[in-house]
Amino acid sequence: MSQSPLPKAFVYRLPSEVLLEVFKAYWDDFGVIDIQVTHVCRLWRQVVQGYSCFWSTLELDILNEKVEQQAAYWLERSGRTPLDIIVSDSSRYSTYTPGREGRKEAELRLARLAKMLEEVMDRWESFSITLEPHDVDLFFRHCSRVTHTPNLKEFQVDAKDTQFWNYGSARAGIIGIPCDHPPCAGASVSAKFARCIPTFRPNFGLAITNLTLHLEDVDPTDAIVPGILRACSNLESLAVDLRSENTFAVTPPTPPITLPHLRHFYISWDAWLDHIIAPLHLPNLVSFDSHRHHYSNMEVNWNTVADLLVTIFQTCRSSLSSIRILGRRYSSTFDGEETQAVPLGAGPTIVLGSLVHCEVHSHGGDRLLRRLILPNIKSLDIADIEFGTAYRLVTSSPQLQTLSFDYIRGGPPSQTPTPTPHMLPELTSLKAVFSTHFLNHLLIPPLDRPRLLVGSSIPRLRTLHLEKVRFGDDALLRCMERWTELESLALRKTHTTDAVLVALSEPAPDADGGVGSKWILPRLSNIEIEHCLNITSAGFISFAASRNGPRVAPDTGGPPQVRGRAWITEPAPEGSRDDVTVHGCRLRYIDEFWDSDSD
Secondary structure, X not given: OOOOOOOOOHHHHOOHXXXXXXXXXXXXXXXXXXXXXXXXXXXXXXXXXXXXXXXXXXXXXXXXXXXXXXXXXXXXXXXOOOEEEEEEOHHHHOOOOOOXXXXXXXXXXXXXXHHHHHOOHHHEEEEEEEEOHHHHHHHHHHOOOOEEOOOOOEEEEEEOOOOOOOOOOOOOEEEEOOEEOOOOOOOOEEEEEEOEEEEOOHHHHHHEEEEEEEXXXXXXXXXXXXXXXXXXXXXXXXXXXXXXOOOOOOOOOOOOEEOOOOOEEEEEEOOOHHHHHOOEEOOOOOEEEEEEOOOOOOOOOHHHHHHHHHHHHHHOOOOOOEEEEXXXXXXXXXXXXXXXXXXXXXXXXXXOOOOOEXXXXXXXXXXXXXXXXXXXXXXXXXXEEEHHHHHHHHHOOOOOOEEEEEEEEOOOOOOOOOOOOOOOOOOOEEEEEOOHHHHHOOOOOOOOOOOOOOOOOOOOOOEEEEEOOOOOHHHHHHHHOOOOOOOEEEEEOOOOEHHHHHHHHOOEOOOOOOOOOEOOOOOOOEEXXXXXXXXXXXXXXXXXXXXXXXXXXXXXXXXXXXXXXXXEOOOOOOOOOOEEEEOOEEEEEOOOOOOOOOO
16 A cells, blocks of 8 residues: 655745845844755755845955855855955964965965955955054955956955054055946945055045044154045045054155045044144034043143144034043042143134034043133033133033033133123033032022022933032932922932931921921932932931831822932842842942042
């Protein structure tokens, strides 16, 4: 008696077009196809090998002895699909180090691979190479035929150092980029170069709109960086990371460089900022972001830098909306030593009417900020700035919505009247670190004077962060009575006690001393307390229980429930964990010493 054949499993009965959609979904998620699926059966192999996009991403490791066969296999099946190519070696991420013979064979493979990829340069959509400097040079010497790359969108070269953990162990080398673009192709290329100095074909340089340069031990006073920028005159975004602690001879000024389309400029640096920005003319700049490496010990002529930045900002005053300058802060310790005043340069002021965000954390920031008038600023974040400069900026910015300040140096000049508290009617977020004296010139009533004034200097305040600021409970509560819209409160290393939490746990008494219905901070929904030595775990637990209990639920007319956390400097109760959740709030016990000096 003959037996009927067993039915094929469902997965083998799927139509080819359905299998293709399944494989496409995997490819969309991971960007590559798992070659193992071609080993399942003939049908799967035919489906995968017949779809060219699956073979358009080539990840090529030059230490792989079969990398040439892999490249040939992928290229054959990719048809005319644009290619994403990644060339690297695995030695950086493994303990394997090839010997001399293995290294030489790897170089020969790299040379042959370069010639193979040169033949398909017109299909490059993205190209990335991360190899040691001599290998990068070897690749481009064997892939040197100038070829149009009309599909190229991303190009990245990282000439990594073998001893990559040793900063500055090798100087950047010059790499000639063989790519070119058809004239007037209208392409937009994003390019990134690390630890190498690129040179471009004219049309390729014009096609680059987003450029990132990471350069180490490069002489910033010569024509290297200006030459790169001059070749890329259509840039829209520029990021430069310049690390150079060496001393170089000063060279004559570089002729002006105009980048008419540049909108975003980021630069991180050790020194020599003035040499980089001096020749730049940026008429349509929208954002300027400068970050000085904190470990840098080289002197900076901030008066010169301020003059150059004012010149740049003057040319783009109608488009500039954001300034961010971060650098070394706190030029002296906070153990009672006075910061030595450095003479400030003089110069005319400019009005930046389009600027809405300004962040300056730098001891040299005074030299720039005292030259700026910001009538429409909405967000101001300053640190290590002199009192007079900070006060003028704040009080001349009526549209200010977010204000953050940290260590405002000195006080008002002794020969002038004490500044009066200033109204900030639009302010919704305030963060104050140190600088109690400056805060008291902005608040009505001041935190350090127990006087009761009508109104408030910040009536719309919704977020308040106070850190290392000196004030008493009574003064803080008087201000809180006027902050009826405050939703988020953070207290860090202040002298606040449980008395403030008790006042926030119950409605304020009425005029006759009876139980009232008016809450202090009636909209408070988030609270964070950290290392306030006079706030106890018992006080915080009682506050959380009161605010989050059923009797004060919003539907009964009470304030909203509060979420947040408290880091309390006291040992955890015996048998309790260090980190617990109580009444919807996180409580963490920190058993460590903390210096209570605030300012």
